[in-house]
Amino acid sequence: MIEPVCCVADRRREKVHQNIKMDLSWKVKDVQMRAVINQKLIETGEKERLKELLRNKLIECGWRDQLKAHCKDVVRRKGIEHVTVDDLVAELTPKGRELVPDDVKKELLQRIKAFLAQQASI
Amino acid sequence: MSFLTLKFPRIAGRIELENCISRPTMSLSGCPHVANFKAVNGSSPYRLILTYFVSCSTQAAVKRKAQSCLCHVCGQLDLRLHSCLYCVFFGCYTAGHIHDHAKATKHNLAVDLTYGAVYCYSCGDYVYDQEFEAIAKEEKTKAAKFVGTPCSVHAFLSWEVTASEAQLLRQNPKRRKITSNSTIGLRGLINLGNTCFMNCIVQALTHTPLLRDFFLADKHHCQMASSDQCLVCEMSRVFQEFYSGLRSVHIPYRLLHLVWTHARHLAGYEQQDAHEFFIAALDVLHRHCKGHNGVSGNNPHLCNCIIDQIFTGGLQSDVTCQSCRGISTTVDPFWDISLDLGPSGSHSKSTLSSSSTSSAPIPNADLSVDSNSSGSSTSSGSVNNGDSGLLSPTGFEDVPTSLDDCLRRFTRPEHLGTNSKIKCSRCHSYQESTKQLTMKKLPLVACFHLKRFEHSNRFRKKISTFIAFPHELDMTPYVSSHRRANGIKNQSHSSTLLSTSDNKYSLFAVVNHHGTIETGHYTCYVRQHKDQWFKCDDALITKSSVQDVLHSEGYLLFYHKRILEYE
Numbered sequence: 001m002i003e004p005v006c007c008v009a010d011r012r013r014e015k016v017h018q019n020i021k022m023d024l025s026w027k028v029k030d031v032q033m034r035a036v037i038n039q040k041l042i043e044t045g046e047k048e049r050l051k052e053l054l055r056n057k058l059i060e061c062g063w064r065d066q067l068k069a070h071c072k073d074v075v076r077r078k079g080i081e082h083v084t085v086d087d088l089v090a091e092l093t094p095k096g097r098e099l100v101p102d103d104v105k106k107e108l109l110q111r112i113k114a115f116l117a118q119q120a121s122i
Numbered sequence: 123m124s125f126l127t128l129k130f131p132r133i134a135g136r137i138e139l140e141n142c143i144s145r146p147t148m149s150l151s152g153c154p155h156v157a158n159f160k161a162v163n164g165s166s167p168y169r170l171i172l173t174y175f176v177s178c179s180t181q182a183a184v185k186r187k188a189q190s191c192l193c194h195v196c197g198q199l200d201l202r203l204h205s206c207l208y209c210v211f212f213g214c215y216t217a218g219h220i221h222d223h224a225k226a227t228k229h230n231l232a233v234d235l236t237y238g239a240v241y242c243y244s245c246g247d248y249v250y251d252q253e254f255e256a257i258a259k260e261e262k263t264k265a266a267k268f269v270g271t272p273c274s275v276h277a278f279l280s281w282e283v284t285a286s287e288a289q290l291l292r293q294n295p296k297r298r299k300i301t302s303n304s305t306i307g308l309r310g311l312i313n314l315g316n317t318c319f320m321n322c323i324v325q326a327l328t329h330t331p332l333l334r335d336f337f338l339a340d341k342h343h344c345q346m347a348s349s350d351q352c353l354v355c356e357m358s359r360v361f362q363e364f365y366s367g368l369r370s371v372h373i374p375y376r377l378l379h380l381v382w383t384h385a386r387h388l389a390g391y392e393q394q395d396a397h398e399f400f401i402a403a404l405d406v407l408h409r410h411c412k413g414h415n416g417v418s419g420n421n422p423h424l425c426n427c428i429i430d431q432i433f434t435g436g437l438q439s440d441v442t443c444q445s446c447r448g449i450s451t452t453v454d455p456f457w458d459i460s461l462d463l464g465p466s467g468s469h470s471k472s473t474l475s476s477s478s479t480s481s482a483p484i485p486n487a488d489l490s491v492d493s494n495s496s497g498s499s500t501s502s503g504s505v506n507n508g509d510s511g512l513l514s515p516t517g518f519e520d521v522p523t524s525l526d527d528c529l530r531r532f533t534r535p536e537h538l539g540t541n542s543k544i545k546c547s548r549c550h551s552y553q554e555s556t557k558q559l560t561m562k563k564l565p566l567v568a569c570f571h572l573k574r575f576e577h578s579n580r581f582r583k584k585i586s587t588f589i590a591f592p593h594e595l596d597m598t599p600y601v602s603s604h605r606r607a608n609g610i611k612n613q614s615h616s617s618t619l620l621s622t623s624d625n626k627y628s629l630f631a632v633v634n635h636h637g638t639i640e641t642g643h644y645t646c647y648v649r650q651h652k653d654q655w656f657k658c659d660d661a662l663i664t665k666s667s668v669q670d671v672l673h674s675e676g677y678l679l680f681y682h683k684r685i686l687e688y689e
Contacts, residue, residue: 031198034199035197038199038200042188043184043185043188045270049269052266060685084248
């Protein structure tokens with residue numbers, strides 16, 4: 001590890017290092033937490049229900065049609081022989097994320113929060 | 123990321139849906155590497171991976187999936203996890219761990235664990251295999267049944283071309299793409315002798331989105347003995363004519379003849395009322411739709427024919443006995459809402475202003491109509507005051523100037539007067555009572571009829587006052603549950619949340635009457651492509667703007683619900 005030298009720069013470096021360490025421990029906890037939540041979501045079938053809800057909402061608001069049209073554009077532009085799913089994913093992911101309406105995000109967030117609250121109370 | 127499940131190359135491989143210039147690279151037999159795999163191992167490895175890690179249909183499988191769906195390299199769970207088809211090794215796609223595995227072991231097939239799609243490293247893309255697809259579909263259906271969302275599974279499966287549809291597409295090679303400036307759907311109608319009352323309604327009906335979808339999807343299956351007597355069949359033909367792309371004038375003589383034979387009071391060359399025609403047309407269409415209502419067979423009042431599905435709403439009428447406060451509630455179906463335009467004194471509404479002795483307490487008392495009102499009169503009173511915009515008597519005495527005014531007046535509590543005492547079902551005596559109409563069930567298409575034609579024994583005249591109507595209308599204030607929620611505070615917030623977001627309507631057609639009560643002419647504004655407006659004046663169609671529409675007089679206003687709920 002870092003040698004203890006009484007020098008301002010070193011102290012600063014140490015501080016940064018500590019911060020990073022703290023960050024890392026947070027990250028580990030975060031990952032664990034996510035894993036637990038994910039496990040719960042799957043076990044209870046809530047994940048499938050959420051996916052279904054999201055799918056319906058996205059169809060309803062026209063998101064799916066928009067993205068489909070965009071896919072077709074990409075395929076037409078590149079020619080069907082020169083396009084892979086990876087290409088489409090790369091081109092469409094940012095667009096797809098951007099186009100999700102705030103309402104839909106909010107509703108899903110609310111559902112997930114409600115689910116977590118309900119899980120925590122058990 | 124539903125685009126992963128795009129059935130692009132596959133559909134294109136079967137038929138040329140869009141005029142794809144290039145031939146698809148993939149043959150119908152699919153990827154040779156998958157074929158090799160299947161020859162050696164069969165399709166059971168794929169099914170196993172699917173049942174345990176993609177579409178689970180047993181509790182044990184769900185548990186296993188929840189615990190083991192992690193990347194074997196980095197432990198992450200949401201970087202597009204894939205499983206090796208050969209050895210069930212899990213690796214992230216985004217971080218490349220599954221790629222490393224494939225390279226190291228020469229296992230060239232991997233299954234996407236979110237959707238079940240198969241990636242072939244030799245082909246360098248996701249591949250389609252008919253057998254695998256069939257397995258995936260089967261397992262997905264099972265899983266959906268297990269989770270309990272079976273109805274939507276069938277509703278949102280992507281369209282797969284059947285043999286007969288493919289045949290049809292081959293026989294009709296002409297394709298038409300609807301662009302934002304396309305005029306498909308706009309056709310003038312010849313006036314067959316004072317038939318503008320019919321033409322304007324036909325224009326409004328043909329531009330009703332849900333009705334259009336129904337007819338263009340060929341959903342009408344005629345139940346009549348002879349199809350040329352069926353008005354629904356004729357409407358179907360009219361829709362075909364309207365959306366055929368032809369720009370010439372259409373001559374609706376068959377339609378007129380059918381209307382004459384089925385609604386005798388409209389026969390002849392006299393001028394007729396467009397509203398009367400609209401109701402008559404819906405009635406005949408509804409009658410000719412009979413046979414569609416399979417589900418609702420147990421309930422004779424509830425028909426699920428397309429007309430009732432789209433146009434029928436439920437009007438709740440609460441009659442409150444003034445002595446015992448008992449409420450008797452009835453719900454009646456309606457196709458349209460007729461709104462009074464005259465001053466309150468002139469019509470049935472006169473009862474409220476005339477009975478001045480009791481009129482003062484009415485506005486407050488009436489609103490606490492809910493069953494617990496007498497006990498908690500103070501609390502409900504304060505709530506009502508907060509909602510004074512809706513209920514205060516001010517403005518009701520005046521002539522309404524907007525659609526909202528009219529609707530407010532329509533749904534306010536109304537004193538039935540001393541002359542019309544009704545027997546109360548609770549205290550079994552004849553008492554004065556108040557009556558309030560609210561919307562129990564909102565229709566998908568709301569038609570408002572502004573009563574511009576006044577027929578009284580003293581005079582007949584047309585009321586030409588300007589009534590402002592909005593482009594977008596929120597019906598929430600007029601819904602029964604909302605009115606009741608005002609009195610009952612313990613309503614869960616979810617119901618209010620629903621009612622605020624889901625009762626928005628947008629204007630899509632306006633019928634106008636020009637002239638006097640004796641003689642005049644009807645025209646219709648219709649909306650196309652979300653925000654383009656056109657004025658239909660019999661055979662003549664001109665481009666118009668939303669301002670023109672909103673500044674027109676308005677006789678029949680057609681609003682379409684913006685968000686449709688699943689049933």
